[in-house]
Amino acid sequence: MDLLGNVLSKGIPSSEWRLHVSLLQERPDIKAVVHAHPPFATILACAGKELPVIHDEGRLLFGEKVPISEWAPPGTWELARAVLDALGTGKAILLSRHGMVTVAPSLSQALILAEKLEAPQHFHQE
Numbered sequence: 393m394d395l396l397g398n399v400l401s402k403g404i405p406s407s408e409w410r411l412h413v414s415l416l417q418e419r420p421d422i423k424a425v426v427h428a429h430p431p432f433a434t435i436l437a438c439a440g441k442e443l444p445v446i447h448d449e450g451r452l453l454f455g456e457k458v459p460i461s462e463w464a465p466p467g468t469w470e471l472a473r474a475v476l477d478a479l480g481t482g483k484a485i486l487l488s489r490h491g492m493v494t495v496a497p498s499l500s501q502a503l504i505l506a507e508k509l510e511a512p513q514h515f516h517q518e
Contacts (some may be wrong), residue, residue, distance in 0.1 A: 407467035414472035429491035463488035
């Protein structure tokens with residue numbers, strides 16, 4: 393797909409294409425988006441709480457916390473807006489009752505962030 397939402401090849405785009413396109417359009421520093429539903433991040437997203445970061449490496453990667461977006465229906469422009477609003481200039485976000493997203497200048501960096509986000513030693517749930 394291009395950044396206007398036009399399908400450029402065969403196949404069916406992800407139902408979350410609006411989320412991806414919105415992040416890429418609104419944040420010029422983002423060149424890659426990883427959206428996933430790994431178990432730890434998804435459980436925390438379903439609990440509805442942001443994720444405080446306690447480990448030094450986690451702070452270098454994510455700052456003091458990984459925020460959580462307001463809930464919005466999956467695959468909608470409302471979800472895309474909720475994620476943009478909560479993410480701000482950050483690199484990772486939990487999607488309320490859904491999963492997580494990481495963003496970076498490259499796909500390999502966004503994937504590393506996604507893997508680190510799922511590593512529970514970086515975080516402390518109060």
